[in-house]
Amino acid sequence: MEPFWERAYLDDEVETFGKPSEEVINVSKHLNKNSKILDLGCGDGxxxxxxxxxxHxxxxxxxxxxxxxxxxxxKEKLNLxxxxxxxxxxxxxxFNCTYDxxxxxxxxxxxxxxxxxxxIHRMKTGTQKGGYNIVTVFTDEVEIPEDLKPYVKGIFHEGELKKLYFDWSIEMHRSYQFEDEHDNNIRHCHAVNKIVARKI
Structure with a gap:
C-alpha cells in the first residue's frame, strides 16, 4: 500500500501539504535577490x-x-x-555548492x-555564512498515526532539534501540536518542533 501523498502527487491541482509555511515566507523577505536555495525532501514543491x-x-x-x-x-507551465x-x-x-x-x-x-x-552536519556546512536553515520535525509527544507507521523510521525527542543548532543563532523555535486533514479524508495529529537558525 503506497502512502497517500504518492497519489496526491499525480494531480497538479492538489496542494498535498498545503500552502508554504509561515516561516518560509518570513525568511524569504530577508533573502537577497537571486538567493540560492535547497529544499531537501521537497515533496511536490x-x-x-x-x-x-x-x-530565487x-x-x-x-x-x-x-x-x-x-x-x-x-515548472514547465510557469516557465521557472x-x-x-x-x-x-x-x-x-x-552538496556541490553552498546555499543561502x-x-x-x-x-x-x-x-x-x-x-x-x-x-544536519552537511546542511550546516553547505550553508553560506549568514544563511538560514529551516527545519521542521515530528516529535514523540504524540503517537505516530497508524497509516504513517510503516514509513516512519525515526522521531525526534522534544527539544532535540534545537540542540543540533547550538552553535547557530536561533531566530525562531516553536514546539506545538496540530491536526490536519488531507484530500482523501485522512486526519492526523502531530507534535512538532520547528526551527529557523542562522549561521554566524
Missing amino acids: RHAIYLARLG IVDAIDISKAGIDKINRI TNLKGFIGDATNYE LIISHGLFHFIERNNWANI
Missing part, C-alpha cells in the same frame, strides 16, 4: 515553487519520482527556469536516527 516564483535559484530534492515529476510539470527538481536520497545527497537557505520540512521522520547528525 510547496516551498520550492513558491521561492522560485520569487526569483532553487534546487528541489526528493526521493519520490512522482513528487519531482509534479514539480517539473509545474530557475527551479531544478532532482530525485535523490537525503542520506547520501552530495536550506529547508528540511517533514523529512527526518522518514530517516533512521543514526543518519540525522550527518545530514
Whole structure:
C-alpha cells in the first residue's frame, strides 16, 4: 500500500501539504535577490515553487519520482527556469555548492536516527555564512498515526532539534501540536518542533 501523498502527487491541482509555511515566507523577505536555495525532501514543491516564483535559484530534492515529476510539470507551465527538481536520497545527497537557505520540512521522520547528525552536519556546512536553515520535525509527544507507521523510521525527542543548532543563532523555535486533514479524508495529529537558525 503506497502512502497517500504518492497519489496526491499525480494531480497538479492538489496542494498535498498545503500552502508554504509561515516561516518560509518570513525568511524569504530577508533573502537577497537571486538567493540560492535547497529544499531537501521537497515533496511536490510547496516551498520550492513558491521561492522560485520569487526569483530565487532553487534546487528541489526528493526521493519520490512522482513528487519531482509534479514539480517539473509545474515548472514547465510557469516557465521557472530557475527551479531544478532532482530525485535523490537525503542520506547520501552530495552538496556541490553552498546555499543561502536550506529547508528540511517533514523529512527526518522518514530517516533512521543514526543518519540525522550527518545530514544536519552537511546542511550546516553547505550553508553560506549568514544563511538560514529551516527545519521542521515530528516529535514523540504524540503517537505516530497508524497509516504513517510503516514509513516512519525515526522521531525526534522534544527539544532535540534545537540542540543540533547550538552553535547557530536561533531566530525562531516553536514546539506545538496540530491536526490536519488531507484530500482523501485522512486526519492526523502531530507534535512538532520547528526551527529557523542562522549561521554566524
